[in-house]
Amino acid sequence: MELDLIDIWKKDTASLKNAEINVDEAIGKKSTTVLAKIKFILKIEFWLNNLIVPACAVWYFIDFGVGYGVFTFMAFLIYFFYYIFLIRSINRFDYSGDVKKSLTKVYKYLRFYLLHYKVVIWVGYVLVIWGAAGYGFYMGYTGQEMDLPQNTPQFEFTKTEAYVVIGLIIVVPVLFAALLHWLVNLIYGLKIKKLKRIVDDLS
Amino acid sequence: MFDSLVPSKDIFITACNKFFFLITNTSSGLTASDTFFKEFIEDNKATIYKICRAYANDPEELKDFVQEVTIQLWRSHEKFENRSKLSTWVYRVTLNVCLTLSKKRSRKVDTVSLLSTDYHDTNDETEKEQIASLYKAIKRLKESERAIVLLYLDDKSYKEIAEILGITVTNVGARVNRVKNQLREIIKSGA
Numbered sequence: 001m002e003l004d005l006i007d008i009w010k011k012d013t014a015s016l017k018n019a020e021i022n023v024d025e026a027i028g029k030k031s032t033t034v035l036a037k038i039k040f041i042l043k044i045e046f047w048l049n050n051l052i053v054p055a056c057a058v059w060y061f062i063d064f065g066v067g068y069g070v071f072t073f074m075a076f077l078i079y080f081f082y083y084i085f086l087i088r089s090i091n092r093f094d095y096s097g098d099v100k101k102s103l104t105k106v107y108k109y110l111r112f113y114l115l116h117y118k119v120v121i122w123v124g125y126v127l128v129i130w131g132a133a134g135y136g137f138y139m140g141y142t143g144q145e146m147d148l149p150q151n152t153p154q155f156e157f158t159k160t161e162a163y164v165v166i167g168l169i170i171v172v173p174v175l176f177a178a179l180l181h182w183l184v185n186l187i188y189g190l191k192i193k194k195l196k197r198i199v200d201d202l203s
Numbered sequence: 204m205f206d207s208l209v210p211s212k213d214i215f216i217t218a219c220n221k222f223f224f225l226i227t228n229t230s231s232g233l234t235a236s237d238t239f240f241k242e243f244i245e246d247n248k249a250t251i252y253k254i255c256r257a258y259a260n261d262p263e264e265l266k267d268f269v270q271e272v273t274i275q276l277w278r279s280h281e282k283f284e285n286r287s288k289l290s291t292w293v294y295r296v297t298l299n300v301c302l303t304l305s306k307k308r309s310r311k312v313d314t315v316s317l318l319s320t321d322y323h324d325t326n327d328e329t330e331k332e333q334i335a336s337l338y339k340a341i342k343r344l345k346e347s348e349r350a351i352v353l354l355y356l357d358d359k360s361y362k363e364i365a366e367i368l369g370i371t372v373t374n375v376g377a378r379v380n381r382v383k384n385q386l387r388e389i390i391k392s393g394a
Binding site: 011013201 | 240241244248249251252267269271273274279282283295296299300302303304330333334337346347356357358369386
């Protein structure tokens with residue numbers, strides 16, 4: 001039986017003599033692996049970071065002061081090196097090596113990147129906006145801490161309107177963060193889940 | 204006895220490969236290595252096709268797999284080191300690409316159309332049927348087991364199988380026997 005199987009297999013090898021692989025066409029095309037897709041998105045983000053954040057840093061430096069400009073530029077530099085690190089990790093991935101080990105490593109880096117994204121979204125768009133908008137509303141509603149004569153309130157809201165505004169301050173950032181969370185999951189999360197499945201199957 | 208003293212074809216190809224890459228790997232282009240790579244793919248197309256066919260579910264997917272394998276071979280050929288044989292390297296890259304690609308697709312397997320493509324150069328219907336049955340049986344195995352059986356059917360030694368899959372020779376022995384039995388059962392049951 002064993003010999004038969006090997007014989008059949010050999011016949012198949014012989015039958016493939018007319019098979020064609022168009023090398024020029026193949027190497028001219030983009031890879032369709034999950035890693036290649038993630039790398040493509042990371043590269044887009046890398047260039048957006050290179051173009052937009054330094055421009056913002058200059059703007060903040062001029063309009064809001066040195067501190068804001070320097071802080072933004074530092075954030076740009078951190079992300080600049082982080083993107084390079086991630087892209088290089090994917091580039092170093094080699095199918096002729098220990099795929100399970102290197103894929104697990106890349107998966108962990110990307111999972112952390114996704115986690116960082118989610119933390120930034122919820123902290124940046126919910127906690128910070130709640131804090132800033134809430135504080136702004138408090139100052140406008142009460143007139144306190146504004147150096148105005150007799151703490152004159154700036155908003156003329158009825159109590160109901162004030163509750164609506166507070167409600168909006170609470171709900172809108174949460175909805176916005178949820179939307180961004182969903183987008184990030186769509187862009188990275190699903191691909192990283194696929195990567196996890198591959199790693200699990202290789203195990 | 205003297206087999207080990209005679210340089211194998213793989214070692215010769217590896218040396219040529221290195222030589223071509225060394226003299227041609229310039230920014231102006233890779234003409235000589237381009238040609239060499241094409242010849243290299245031509246020499247290994249049967250291996251590439253057979254492995255891809257064991258993992259792909261339909262002709263369209265087979266085409267995608269073969270293309271992806273070619274891309275990855277092209278990308279990693281410069282990283283190739285003489286530590287392993289060229290054939291071992293081809294098997295490793297092809298199997299690893301197929302193992303990592305096939306996870307995303309779980310469509311219905313269409314073994315018949317996989318074999319009825321125009322490059323399948325045989326008019327012998329019995330032969331075609333036998334090959335189709337063999338592939339059908341192979342496809343019923345787990346993906347990691349398929350890798351073992353493909354290498355076994357290609358007459359690779361346990362040492363080579365171990366090197367390609369990155370497992371121990373003892374482990375290979377046990378797994379080959381288990382997979383052979385499974386394949387035997389599947390074929391017997393006529394699935």
